[in-house]
Amino acid sequence: MWSCGLYRLDITNKIHSHEGYMAKISINLKDGTVNKAEKQVTTIVGIDLGTTNSLIAFIKDGEPYAIKDQHGKHTLVPSIIHFDPKGDVIVGEAAKDHLVSNPERTIYSIKRLMGKSFGDVDQFDSFLGYEIIDEDTESLVKIKVDETFYTPTELSSKILQKLKRNAEKELKLEIQKAVITVPAYFNDAQRQATRDAGKLAGLDVLRIINEPTAASLAYGIGINREQSSVVAVYDLGGGTFDVSILEIQSGIFEVLATNGDTFLGGDDFDKVIVQHWMAALDLTEQQIDADKSLGQELRTQAEEAKKQLSSKSVFETTISGKSVSITKETFQSLIKPLVQKSITSCERALADSTLSISDIQEVILVGGSTRVPYVIEQVSAFFNRPAKHQINPDEVVALGAAIQADILAGNRKDMLLLDITPLSLGIETIGGLMDVLIPRNSKIPSALGRQYTTSVDGQTKLKVAVYQGERNLVSDNRKLGEFVLSGIPPMAAGMPKIEIQFLIDADGILRVKAKELRSEVNTEVEIKSTYGISEEDMARMLIDSLQHAEADMQIKVLQEAKNEANGILLASNKFLTQHRDILTDDEFEQTTSLIQSLATHVDSGTKDEINAAMQTLNTYTAPFAEKAMDKTIKAALSGKKI
Ligand code: AMP
Numbered sequence: 001m002w003s004c005g006l007y008r009l010d011i012t013n014k015i016h017s018h019e020g021y022m023a024k025i026s027i028n029l030k031d032g033t034v035n036k037a038e039k040q041v042t043t044i045v046g047i048d049l050g051t052t053n054s055l056i057a058f059i060k061d062g063e064p065y066a067i068k069d070q071h072g073k074h075t076l077v078p079s080i081i082h083f084d085p086k087g088d089v090i091v092g093e094a095a096k097d098h099l100v101s102n103p104e105r106t107i108y109s110i111k112r113l114m115g116k117s118f119g120d121v122d123q124f125d126s127f128l129g130y131e132i133i134d135e136d137t138e139s140l141v142k143i144k145v146d147e148t149f150y151t152p153t154e155l156s157s158k159i160l161q162k163l164k165r166n167a168e169k170e171l172k173l174e175i176q177k178a179v180i181t182v183p184a185y186f187n188d189a190q191r192q193a194t195r196d197a198g199k200l201a202g203l204d205v206l207r208i209i210n211e212p213t214a215a216s217l218a219y220g221i222g223i224n225r226e227q228s229s230v231v232a233v234y235d236l237g238g239g240t241f242d243v244s245i246l247e248i249q250s251g252i253f254e255v256l257a258t259n260g261d262t263f264l265g266g267d268d269f270d271k272v273i274v275q276h277w278m279a280a281l282d283l284t285e286q287q288i289d290a291d292k293s294l295g296q297e298l299r300t301q302a303e304e305a306k307k308q309l310s311s312k313s314v315f316e317t318t319i320s321g322k323s324v325s326i327t328k329e330t331f332q333s334l335i336k337p338l339v340q341k342s343i344t345s346c347e348r349a350l351a352d353s354t355l356s357i358s359d360i361q362e363v364i365l366v367g368g369s370t371r372v373p374y375v376i377e378q379v380s381a382f383f384n385r386p387a388k389h390q391i392n393p394d395e396v397v398a399l400g401a402a403i404q405a406d407i408l409a410g411n412r413k414d415m416l417l418l419d420i421t422p423l424s425l426g427i428e429t430i431g432g433l434m435d436v437l438i439p440r441n442s443k444i445p446s447a448l449g450r451q452y453t454t455s456v457d458g459q460t461k462l463k464v465a466v467y468q469g470e471r472n473l474v475s476d477n478r479k480l481g482e483f484v485l486s487g488i489p490p491m492a493a494g495m496p497k498i499e500i501q502f503l504i505d506a507d508g509i510l511r512v513k514a515k516e517l518r519s520e521v522n523t524e525v526e527i528k529s530t531y532g533i534s535e536e537d538m539a540r541m542l543i544d545s546l547q548h549a550e551a552d553m554q555i556k557v558l559q560e561a562k563n564e565a566n567g568i569l570l571a572s573n574k575f576l577t578q579h580r581d582i583l584t585d586d587e588f589e590q591t592t593s594l595i596q597s598l599a600t601h602v603d604s605g606t607k608d609e610i611n612a613a614m615q616t617l618n619t620y621t622a623p624f625a626e627k628a629m630d631k632t633i634k635a636a637l638s639g640k641k642i
Pocket residue numbers: 050052053236237238239265266267303306307308310366367368369370371372393394
């Protein structure tokens with residue numbers, strides 16, 4: 001039995017990823033003409049899609065600028081989405097007001113969930129005020145608001161749409177292309193989810209670049225290709241901290257090491273001030289929990305104190321009519337252990353990079369919390385050199401992304417451009433979906449690997465079909481070739497671990513390797529002649545992908561829900577056959593009917609109906625797994641084999 005039904009495993013395996021400057025071919029997306037000339041007039045924006053705040057920037061007269069929101073006040077757009085009961089979606093500052101009053105309809109920290117399965121996030125889902133769906137620890141998380149299920153990609157796209165609208169209003173032109181930043185530690189699934197969010201927002205995402213790379217570019221480091229440097233980027237935001245060590249050589253940014261703490265940031269600085277004042281005012285946790293507005297007042301005043309202490313030596317205010325104060329010295333002693341934690345991460349990153357302090361040539365500060373003078377002092381002392389903080393630390397990443405966008409637009413003639421892959425390369429996965437391994441605009445040579453598994457029990461052969469193009473369904477893309485991986489020992493669906501590797505050499509020749517990791521069965525093909533494509537065809541494919549972006553994404557999310565449901569149907573039917581004896585007749589009938597209902601929705605339902613039916617089936621059957629476990633343990637104790 002064989003089929004080309006591959007399932008993507010969420011464990012992704014990145015072989016290597018360097019960043020470089022690249023852009024050779026410019027395409028007028030309106031009329032489809034291909035222009036090899038250096039100059040191109042399209043505006044490409046740079047976007048920092050952050051955990052707490054997001055920003056969009058562009059280049060004007062050669063200089064990067066962050067774009068202000070619709071009121072012309074702030075450049076920072078809080079990464080918060082509120083769904084009001086009428087069905088309207090509110091993003092940014094206006095959504096922030098609903099965090100306390102309406103937590104279950106107000107989504108924040110969505111970046112923490114990008115490309116994650118429930119298994120990855122269950123240790124911190126209590127931190128989030130909204131509902132995360134736990135269907136199956138292997139599948140990607142979803143967020144439920146009323147009766148609608150949203151993926152983190154869909155929610156992030158709402159933030160991107162808001163940024164796009166702000167920019168279009170200010171620049172008075174349509175924004176189609178963007179460079180989006182992600183943390184250096186993001187894996188391939190997280191990067192792909194970010195790319196998809198851009199697509200869903202109607203943006204052609206030319207590149208996904210690392211945040212520390214963008215910050216370096218904003219400081220002009222790495223722009224001159226002759227110059228090489230080793231840079232430490234220390235990024236302390238509202239809720240997360242990371243440090244990256246980059247080596248920059250010949251315009252290529254390589255991440256040597258990253259370290260950090262996904263729950264350390266300015267919010268923790270606020271918390272220690274709150275605790276300090278609670279002690280001074282004799283307030284208990286219970287009193288704060290019972291009085292929401294008192295808690296909110298304490299948090300708001302604490303954040304204000306922290307900000308003012310960046311330039312003043314004492315802060316005084318009243319909380320519920322009582323005076324409180326805090327000095328700079330007290331604040332520093334309160335945050336000392338938190339800052340020390342971040343320095344320990346710097347030590348680890350340095351050790352992982354196998355470099356020593358004296359090898360670091362530049363230190364860059366990123367994130368609002370690096371405005372705290374004590375942080376600047378401690379980081380500079382650790383790296384033994386003044387940390388750069390002249391550029392607004394909230395904007396520095398978006399500004400750097402705008403510089404990268406300008407390079408891609410071909411506006412920086414001094415840049416020597418490397419070869420790029422003109423269209424994305426990927427394989428067909430179950431349901432006819434295109435799974436991109438090497439995205440468009442990747443540097444050549446390039447290599448990437450990812451793990452997949454089978455969807456049918458006992459599958460011994462597997463067809464790997466390779467496609468080129470930007471659409472979500474392979475039938476809309478161009479087939480480059482296919483080959484068969486045979487000799488896989490028969491295993492249950494989901495058991496084989498098949499690694500597919502794409503390697504493009506300096507001549508643009510693509511080699512595809514497939515290997516079943518449990519049995520070591522492997523095969524390899526070289527795809528030569530069909531790889532080339534005329535520039536006119538390429539332009540047409542890119543235009544098609546933009547025109548169909550939203551409809552394509554809808555098909556993709558529906559197909560993904562169907563794939564997930566089919567996996568659950570397979571497992572549930574297997575369970576019913578193997579463990580019929582532990583279920584009462586009622587339970588058996590009810591399970592069968594829920595399975596039937598899910599199968600009907602897979603045939604003809606919407607994405608939300610499929611998700612709801614999956615959730616009902618999973619919730620109902622969850623206790624049976626425990627019963628089955630008890631049965632297995634009892635049998636083992638009595639020496640029986642099940
Ligand atoms: P980010 O996630 O990079 O937008 O950083 C937001 C964090 O920076 C929040 O915790 C803010 O309270 C903090 N922040 C903003 N301005 C200041 C300031 N002047 N001094 C200290 N912290 C600040």
